[in-house]
Amino acid sequence: MPELGRAALVLCLGLALFALVGGAYAAATRRRRLARSAQNALLAAFGAAAVASGVLLAALLRNDFSFVYVAEHTSLQLPTPYTISAFWGGQEGSLLLWLLVLTGFSAAAVAFARRTGPDLLAWVVPVLGLVTTFFAFMLVAVSSPFATQVAPADGAGLNPSLQNPYMMIHPPCLYLGYVGLTIPFAFAMGALLARRTDELWIVATRRWTLFAWTALGVGQLLGSHWAYVEVGWGGYYAWDPVENAALMPWLAATAFLHSVMIQEKRGMLKIWNMLLVILAFCLALFGTFLTRSGVISSIHSFTQSPLGSWFLGFICLITVGSAALLMSRLPLLRSRTRMESLVSREATFLYNNLLLVALCLTILWGVTFPILSEAVRGEQITVSAPYYNFFLRIFGIPLLLLMGIGPLVAWRRASLRSLGRSFAWPAGIALGAGIVLLLLGAGSSPIGLVAYTFSAFVLGSIGYEFARGTRARRALAGGSWLAAFAELVARNRRRYGGYIVHASIVLLAIGIVGSSAYDKVKEQKLSPGQTMAIGHYQLRYRELVKRNGPNATEWRALLDVRRGGHSLGTLSSGKNDYRAEQQVSNEVGIRTDHLTGEDLYVITDQINKDQSINFKVLVKPLVNLIWLSGFLFFAGSLVALWPSAAEQRRLAARYRELRALARA
Amino acid sequence: MARSGSPVRLVVALSVAAALAVFLVYVSVAGGTPSIQPSQLKGHTGDVALVGKVIGTPAGEGHAPQGLRFRLQDVSGGASVPVVYRGSVPDLFKVGREVRVEGRLQNGVFVAKQDSLRTKCPSKYTPKKKA
């Protein structure tokens, strides 16, 4: 069967190459049948990739250890769900997943766009073919999942800390995001190649971008949650290069989502949008490259794997190629429209873009600085959390404020008077919240207080927008408040879906601020029977129990938790000693207060021979808002994504009547 | 209605300049930490981040009064240096693992900063965060 897998991959490579070369030739010489043929090649490539994936999946489920990949990432005792997730658990399998998703998305994009813009599609196909060729080539020649060996008795198994539901969903979710960004990129490059200056590429890919962006966001939250509960150091984001690898394209995509609206409404910023989509895609590639080559730890470990060089070469090709293409089409894209006022919604979108891109680039600088400094000075200089947190505050807090200002400002121009009226309620709410928080002691962290106040402002402005929108709708069409509200959202999905997403980001911000600016940490060594106090909690270390689990010896410290005289139950925290893998993992004890969103987080740092334990206990206020925000984020994106029949009709009509005009 | 000179360009230029200024000020003031291997330790007297492979037989515990004592060697083999560390020890710490610890060289022994020990991802692909 591995031969079938290899053959399928070679077939996929051939089809992708045909889509690239044939498609480019067809677009350049305007050959209809060849263009169609190239499209079909892209669709067929999906079939080939699917077959290859099927072969690998079957081998995994069969525990066929003659496949090197299966032997390296699974074992006989591994539960089936994790055997499946081992598909993307290693280098080669994850590349295959990339290819599968890429060809799948390409097929879907081609199928959807066939009708509206065959000439644009003619140029999109070779671009998609190029990216597919690269990944197929990697799988065929550099990093094949179908290498075989004499089957050993059992496989190496999966790293224990990867054996949890999060690690099943987190990578595929991120891939949907990374790969999803290929589609808007391909359409943008297609538009440039076809010398088109209209918005078809944006209209065709708007939902793709939103989808990819949502997947990246949710994927990152899942990863953070895994880090919080599994790795257990008390945090959820360590500014690790692999974490930043997903954050950077997400930030670029966020900027793109906003600036694209300016192009749609005002016809401005065409060049900026091109730059952003190129940046987002290149960062997605770069992120994929970062997580699989050791380049960040040392420039020398990077050269040990050939994959890294190929990836870097491809990223350079894409960056230079798309930049050159953009420059050659620059005269076409210049628009004559000027921004009328610095106080308008366009302007706030522009400021938001600048902040997002600035944050993205500072993170990029922080990630690449070690490599650059090593190349220049022979010595790696690394930056860590303080650097990133500094810039997160500098750019993030104004961004937070802008999220509240943007919705209140009208397009084109906002007079100060109408601004003043719009701001009154939200600003009042923010001021009130600020005073209350100050009285509650939030002044211990000035930055935290500012962030909270801004958050209140944003929530106030979003609530205000919903309120006056519902009121206007009701005044127009009557009905109950609820009906008016539903009608309002249904008729303006992008706007109100966007507001819901903004609300989720504010919740995220509140959760982050609460758990970092107002948290408490305490380290103490306790013998059985002793008590420690932190915040409002008292913890009594009752006893240490040992249990022999199926593949690990489990040590658990049992602690009785009390607060304000009431017992809050027992918390267990400890370590698992995995005998086979000779590895110890931290199993933290978390007690969530569902009313306040606060977590009591107990880490068993060191178990001593006399059963005394060095504990590290954290109280993290509002941290659960972070996870809650994920659901709201997803819901808001769903609302914004939901197709609107009226809009579809209008757009279809636009392109249909034009074709009729041309043909007439 | 429309201004003769575009305010957009001005705003963009000013913002970029301002951001750059803030950035440069910060980076030059705070600086980064040099990340070096044991063989490169000789020249450095200040705080550095030492990266290397754990060898020998580690003794002690992170929270014990004497701390955790181990030797760090260059990843590719060669020079090694004794390290004394106090604080939380990440789960993945063991002989043969690549770790990173901050501190400075004092009298031939690398004295680590409290709680600064980090382990590197053991697997090439799957990211594992540090404790």
Added chain:
Amino acid sequence: MTGLAIAIGGVLAAVCVLYVALPFLREPDPASDLLDEPGALERRALELAERRDRALGALKELEFDHRTGKVSDEDYRELVGPLRQRVAEALRALELRAESNEERVRAAG
């Protein structure tokens, strides 16, 4: 196993090649193999259509913002006039194009 693999692989390859060749097999001798591309005419029309949609969208949004109270009455009065003019201009430009196209067809046919 290898026999089965070869069989499946063969079928897969054949299907893919067939699918790729399909456009040529369906139309071995077409009247025109030219890819539909928007000429200068169509591009201009598209630009105008987008301008029209943009103006209409802006007008609609202005109305909405006015109704919800984001835009004050004075601002509304100031902005609505020029916007309506813009919409009218865009619609007129498109009409002219449609008319000139019809004339061209009549002249040719």
